[in-house]
Amino acid sequence: MIQPDPNTKRPLLDVADLAVSFDNASSASAPRIQAVAGVNMTIYPRQTLAVVGESGCGKSVTAMSTMQLVPRPPGRFDRGTILFEGRDLLSLPERAMLDVRGKDIAMIFQEPMTSLNPVYTIGDQIMEAILLHQSIGAEGAREIALQAMRDVGIPKPEQRIDAYPHQFSGGMRQRVMIAMALACQPKLLLADEPTTALDVTIQAQILELLQELQRTRGMGIMLITHNLGVVAENADVICVMYAGRVVEYAKVYELFDRPLHPYTRGLFNSIPKLRDQKHRLVTVDELVNDPAEYRKLPGHDKGVVPWWPTMPPPAGARALGHDDAVGSETVLHEVERDHWVGCWRTEHLDALPGRRPDIDYRRGAV
């Protein structure tokens, strides 16, 4: 087993041009529903990548694809690769995936109230992952489970280990979920809206806990969330998604200071500010539907126009044939160094030497 060096230049997770589609439930002949259409992202050890976007934009499907947890059928991986330490996870057989799940990559779900099996004790559930992935006896597994519970700050783990999920509060259950996920020391943690169902104080505690565990273990984290406040405080790199595509990808401060895509600007604009007296907030729609917003991007005159489904493509946009894959009308263009924006694919952009989004950056560390 090669331990990943935290200073390695190779990303832990490298998602390249991932596209996932689902059967259209209305009829067999209807076009497939493209949940993810060409997503690119990388995660380095000890790095937190925040994936933000509205419901249904493909955040969770991307995370689920990493674990091969997308039900197939109706789901289907159309194209792309997900490299985890150089291995393509999408082509791994189920048997090999069983070993990756829970051991190398762990996942935390957004529903702590229902993510634990009601008929088993907390201890049984934490120990299950340990027993599955490590050759260790029940006694040893119990010790590890107790330690994991201590790590996530559950008081009196010796007493709580034999309790049932319904005897725990929501915050405690989420801690149990995290203990379950971390018991096997995964290298990558997919946190799918880990704090959405929790109140603000618990939210802060859980996120702090994750940060601390990340520091001590060198874990990479994919943090999926709607909450821009959470992103601002925890993320190193942000990936903004819309309609299955990455529309903007940059370091956290850079994105907050200078959002380049109208949609990202719309998102930030719609956050209410405490000191402002306003009758109504500016909606995302207002910004996104304003053609002037699209002209602000550097290089607009050369035909570099942010992609948006309801906006007409610029002159010079590559016409898509019938056989072209969904999502190929967009390209992630590195507008500035380490700052990508999803743009319409034009001949001008195709001619430029492009680089896939890839930022090895951690806040605080220079």
Add this chain to the structure above:
Amino acid sequence: MLHAALAEAPSRSAPVGARYGAAASRCGLWLLVVLTLACVGSVPWALARVGTTEQGSARSRRYEAADLGMGLLPPRWWPLAPDDRARIDRAAQDGRTVPTRWLGTDRLGRDVLARCLLGGAVSLVVGTAAATIAVVIGTFYGMVAAVAGGRVDGIMMRTVDVLYGLPTILIVVLLAVAVDGVLARVGTDLASWQMQLLNGGTLLVAIGAVSWLTMARVIRGQVLSLRAQPFMEACRAIGVPARRQFFRHLLPNLVGPIVVYATLAVPAAILSESFLSFLGIGIREPLPSWGNLAADGLAELNPVRSRWWLLLWPCLLIATTLLSLNFIGEGLRERFDPRGRRS
């Protein structure tokens, strides 16, 4: 793990309603245990061979003996007084109860208590066995349909729909006629107890084959909703293999509905057994079952000379059993569900 849940559940304080429920289910359990012990306990006595072997013919069993004098009437622990025979005959003729027989005697002077107990044994065995068949088939059919999904699920559940559409009684009658036909074709001469066994078996298969349908639907629905639960996703995410997911995570969550349905299926099977015996399919005279005892009792109900007790006792026993089973089912459901005692 479930044992732990069981052991732990009663120690926590329960709301008033649940406490009544627990008392009711305990009462039901005791009643049922006593009833079952009495019924099963009477079986060796009722099935024992009595009488003498004249001309080398086999002695008949007590419940089907033609001669009432062969110690048939009372169990040994309730001996017949010398003048009882005459009193029983008179009482039977007049349509009165006989004081020395606890539950009276029937038209032929047979002790109703003894017949009710043997009938109970038959009914309980048939009911339990048929319910077991229904639950086992239904559970696995439903689970396989839900797990397979897609077209397989569609075909399996449409099959259930079609079977639902067929009239139950028709299937059972056809089955019974078919068995009779096969027997006539083969031409074997079966002893009466073998015939009874065969009839009982046919009845079991018939009831079991019909009543698993509901179970299959219930379980399929449960599995579908459980599979969509986040905790099933969570257990996939920690790398639990498919079979282990199925047996260790899905099945224990199904215990509630399975137990509830099973406790409902037993009375339903007892009722169908009664009904079919009433129609003359399945358990036949002289072997009693609660069903054909009640059917006999109903025939004895008339304005001139009513032997009302012939109907009352079997019906009361059926009712008691059904009620007990329902209470027990309710209690079990609460015990099996660790969340049941939240408040």
